[in-house]
Each structure stands twice: as C-alpha cells, then as structure tokens.
Amino acid sequence: MNSIVLFKNNLRINDNPALYYAAKHSEKILPVYIYDNINIKKILGSASRYWLYNALNSLKKSLDGNLCLYNGDSSKILKETVKKYSISSIFCEQPFLKNDIALFEKLKRELLQCGVKVNVFNCTLLWDPKLVLKKDNTPYKVFTPYYRRGCLEKIAPDLPLGKPNKLNFLKINNDTDIKDLNLLSKFNWYDKMDNLWKISEDSATQIFDSFLDSSIYHYKQGRDFPASNYTSKLSPYIRFGMISVNRMWYELNKLDLDRNIAHYKSEIGWREFSYYLLYHFSFMETDNLQTKFDDFVWQNSTEKFNAWKKGETGYPIVDAAMRELWQTGYMHNRMRMVTASFLVKNLLIDWRLGESWFWDCLFDADYASNIAGWQWTAGTGADAAPYFRIFNPILQGEKFDNEGKYTLKYVPELKNIPLKYLQKPWEYSIMLDYASPIVNLKDSRENALFQYSLIK
Numbered sequence: 001m002n003s004i005v006l007f008k009n010n011l012r013i014n015d016n017p018a019l020y021y022a023a024k025h026s027e028k029i030l031p032v033y034i035y036d037n038i039n040i041k042k043i044l045g046s047a048s049r050y051w052l053y054n055a056l057n058s059l060k061k062s063l064d065g066n067l068c069l070y071n072g073d074s075s076k077i078l079k080e081t082v083k084k085y086s087i088s089s090i091f092c093e094q095p096f097l098k099n100d101i102a103l104f105e106k107l108k109r110e111l112l113q114c115g116v117k118v119n120v121f122n123c124t125l126l127w128d129p130k131l132v133l134k135k136d137n138t139p140y141k142v143f144t145p146y147y148r149r150g151c152l153e154k155i156a157p158d159l160p161l162g163k164p165n166k167l168n169f170l171k172i173n174n175d176t177d178i179k180d181l182n183l184l185s186k187f188n189w190y191d192k193m194d195n196l197w198k199i200s201e202d203s204a205t206q207i208f209d210s211f212l213d214s215s216i217y218h219y220k221q222g223r224d225f226p227a228s229n230y231t232s233k234l235s236p237y238i239r240f241g242m243i244s245v246n247r248m249w250y251e252l253n254k255l256d257l258d259r260n261i262a263h264y265k266s267e268i269g270w271r272e273f274s275y276y277l278l279y280h281f282s283f284m285e286t287d288n289l290q291t292k293f294d295d296f297v298w299q300n301s302t303e304k305f306n307a308w309k310k311g312e313t314g315y316p317i318v319d320a321a322m323r324e325l326w327q328t329g330y331m332h333n334r335m336r337m338v339t340a341s342f343l344v345k346n347l348l349i350d351w352r353l354g355e356s357w358f359w360d361c362l363f364d365a366d367y368a369s370n371i372a373g374w375q376w377t378a379g380t381g382a383d384a385a386p387y388f389r390i391f392n393p394i395l396q397g398e399k400f401d402n403e404g405k406y407t408l409k410y411v412p413e414l415k416n417i418p419l420k421y422l423q424k425p426w427e428y429s430i431m432l433d434y435a436s437p438i439v440n441l442k443d444s445r446e447n448a449l450f451q452y453s454l455i456k
C-alpha cells in the first residue's frame with residue numbers, strides 16, 4: 001500500500017503523527033506539500049512566506065530530497081496524484097480553523113470517491129478544542145478555567161512519538177522546485193534575516209534545549225523585559241510546526257515544576273486557547289467577539305497608521321517595537337501589547353488593521369494567536385484586557401526597559417539623551433532629530449474612554 005503524507009502546518013519529522021503512522025502502515029510513502037493559494041482564506045504575509053520557503057527547504061533535506069511540491073488547487077492536485085501513482089491512503093493533519101476544516105471535508109469526500117482512505121491526526125494542538133467543554137457542554141470563554149479545569153485536570157496530551165524508524169519513499173518525477181512556489185518577494189528584504197534566524201527543525205530543537213538549560217528559570221519575571229533573553233523565541237518554529245508542542249510539553253514535565261516552568265506551560269496554553277476560541281467562535285476571525293464593539297466608531301487615520309507602521313509615533317518604546325518588527329520579523333510579547341493598545345486606544349484605529357500589519361510582518365504570524373492577541377488587547381475578545389485598560393507607553397518603557405537598552409537598540413537617534421527623558425524626549429531641552437508625538441496621551445486616553453462610554 002502506497003500513501004501520501006500531506007504536510008501543511010507541521011513541517012517536521014520528529015513527533016509528526018501523520019508521518020509516523022504513514023511510515024508504519026505503508027509500503028512506500030510520498031511526502032507532499034501543496035502551496036494552495038486558491039482555497040485559502042488569507043494569503044500568507046511576506047514574512048511567513050520567507051519562513052515557509054526556508055522551512056520547506058529544511059524539511060526536504062530531512063526527507064532526503066523526497067518532498068514533492070505543488071503549486072495550486074489541492075483538490076485537483078491530490079485527485080490527479082492519487083490516480084497517477086495508485087495511492088490508497090492519505091495521512092494528514094487535523095485542521096482546526098474554519099476554512100481549513102471546510103476544505104478538508106471537501107477533499108475527504110472527493111478522495112473517498114476515488115477509493116482513497118483519509119487518515120487524520122492531531123499534529124498541532126495539545127488539546128482538541130471539541131473535547132474541552134464546560135459541565136453544561138458549552139465552550140469556555142475565560143482562560144484560567146479553560147486551562148485548569150478543562151485541560152490540565154481532564155486530558156493528558158498525547159505522548160510524543162519520536163521519529164519514524166524507517167522511511168521508504170515512493171520515487172516520482174516532481175520537477176517543482178521550492179523556488180517555483182514564488183514565496184520570496186522580488187524585492188530582497190530578507191537577506192539580512194539569514195543572520196538572525198536559523199530556520200530548520202534541528203535549530204528549533206537546539207533553541208528549545210538551550211532555553212531549558214537556563215533562561216526558563218528566569219521566565220516568570222524576565223519575560224516582561226524586551227531587552228532580556230528570557231523568552232524562548234520559538235514562536236515561528238511552533239507556528240510552522242517545526243517543533244512539536246507535545247514534545248515540548250513532556251520535556252517540560254521532566255523538569256522540577258517551579259513557577260517559571262508552570263508559567264511557560266501556561267503561555268503554551270494561551271496558544272491552545274487562541275485556537276480553541278477560533279474553533280468555537282469562528283466569527284471572531286473578522287468580527288468582534290464582544291459584539292457591543294460593533295458600534296464602536298474607529299477613526300482610522302491613514303497618516304497615523306503609517307506613522308505607527310514605520311515606528312515614527314514620537315513614543316520611543318512604541319517606535320522601538322515597531323522597528324523591531326520591521327527589522328527582525330519578531331516583536332516581544334509585552335511590546336505587542338503596548339503597540340496594539342497604542343494603535344487601538346490612543347490612535348482609535350481598528351484592531352483589524354493592526355492585525356493585518358502584524359500578519360504581513362511577523363515570522364510567527366499565526367491565524368489564531370494573532371487574531372486572539374489583537375482582540376484581547378483591543379478589549380473586544382474573550383477574557384480580554386478591559387477596554388479602559390490603556391497601556392501608558394511612557395510608563396511601560398520606564399518600567400520594562402528601565403536601562404533603555406531595547407529602546408536605544410532600535411531608536412539610536414536618542415542615544416545622547418539622559419535616561420530620565422528617554423521615554424518622553426519632548427521634555428528634553430535640546431531639539432532632537434526624532435518625531436514629535438503624533439497624539440497627546442492624556443487627550444487621546446480621555447477620547448478613547450469617551451468613545452467607549454458611548455457603546456457601554
């Protein structure tokens with residue numbers, strides 16, 4: 001029996017249930033990746049396409065060159081391929097997002113009609129969203145009870161499977177090269193990223209192992225300080241399934257549980273919660289989870305939005321974070337909250353615009369975590385920071401970048417300013433070559449609260 005292993009968001013060999021069971025139950029396997037821009041809800045952002053390009057290169061190497069690539073409609077491609085190579089089974093990952101589920105169901109019907117068996121495995125999440133429900137069988141909307149009562153106390157995540165013992169490949173002629181998927185934009189912005197990120201499954205494992213060696217023991221306190229190295233920076237690897245969260249979970253369980261490890265596990269839990277929310281409340285992909293915000297009047301100034309995107313708002317911590325995003329394809333979690341709050345609350349710009357900018361620029365741009373993160377910060381989501389909690393960028397900068405290292409790394413034009421003025425350079429007596437604040441914090445805060453009072 002020959003099988004296709006269909007890769008999508010889990011581009012790894014180790015603990016990949018679809019690959020593992022395909023190798024176990026098939027004579028020969030044909031690993032396939034289809035870049036399907038036709039049946040997709042949202043085209044991948046530029047940063048994600050660069051990451052995908054490299055992740056596919058790495059996966060192809062790990063499969064001794066046997067990854068068959070296709071560009072186009074998955075339905076048409078799969079039907080042709082199963083016929084041409086007498087494939088009797090497909091092994092693939094379980095989808096959790098609405099559009100992916102609809103596409104999967106359609107493919108499954110079509111493949112069954114061709115006499116092909118479809119085997120599906122949860123390769124992405126620790127907890128299948130449909131299995132985690134409250135006593136009254138409705139979904140949770142608050143993180144802590146979801147995580148503690150719904151997940152931790154009830155369901156042990158699947159044990160990791162390791163790597164398949166042996167892979168016997170079905171050799172076919174597939175002349176599509178990774179370059180033919182047109183993932184890289186013509187304008188080469190990405191060369192410098194090659195020095196910042198090592199994109200392979202092995203690198204993901206190395207980063208995780210070295211994080212477990214030391215940084216994790218500072219995680220709970222250290223994770224809030226963007227200049228420190230106390231978060232794992234594994235998010236793009238996790239997004240593309242280059243490391244399995246189940247494997248991470250059980251590696252973490254081997255350590256003596258302290259508050260740092262518990263906290264790190266709960267952050268992985270937030271990723272699960274994001275998928276959970278989108279699974280049960282798929283309308284939040286585009287609409288406010290809290291529908292009262294549908295009447296909120298956004299001001300959406302193009303000029304202010306552009307200043308925010310370029311890191312020219314005149315608020316150094318916001319500008320540093322937006323430039324970090326542009327220069328590295330990553331932004332620290334606290335900075336994501338600060339910049340998102342500034343956009344939505346001080347500039348009164350719709351969270352969906354911010355979400356789409358992050359979607360384009362983040363290497364870890366994740367359909368579920370990005371939407372849930374934006375709705376959480378905007379106050380429109382589940383268990384959200386209340387709308388009236390407005391991050392003050394001056395205080396955030398002074399508290400979480402107290403030595404100014406992060407700010408100065410990305411806003412070097414402020415290097416000669418005394419530290420006490422760093423987060424409010426307009427108070428310094430000497431003129432600087434730096435943007436003036438595009439809004440007044442106090443006025444914009446009051447305006448935001450007034451707009452909120454209208455929908456309350």
Ligand SMILES: Cc1cc2nc3c(=O)[nH]c(=O)nc-3n(C[C@H](O)[C@H](O)[C@H](O)COP(=O)(O)OP(=O)(O)OC[C@H]3O[C@@H](n4cnc5c(N)ncnc54)[C@H](O)[C@@H]3O)c2cc1C
Pocket residue numbers: 223231232233234235236238239267268269270271272274331332333334336337340358362364365366367369370371373374377
């Ligand atoms: C507005 C906004 C947008 C965001 N967009 C994304 C996104 O597109 N993709 C993404 O992976 N994360 C997103 N996050 C969550 C979080 O900021 C990143 O996961 C985290 O900064 C990644 O850095 P790290 O790997 O060092 O995290 P660590 O602190 O080392 O955490 C380990 C892992 O846990 C997961 N995680 C941690 N925090 C969160 C969280 N709050 N929500 C969901 N998962 C979490 C990630 O997979 C992360 O890699 C967003 C948060 C906000 C506020």
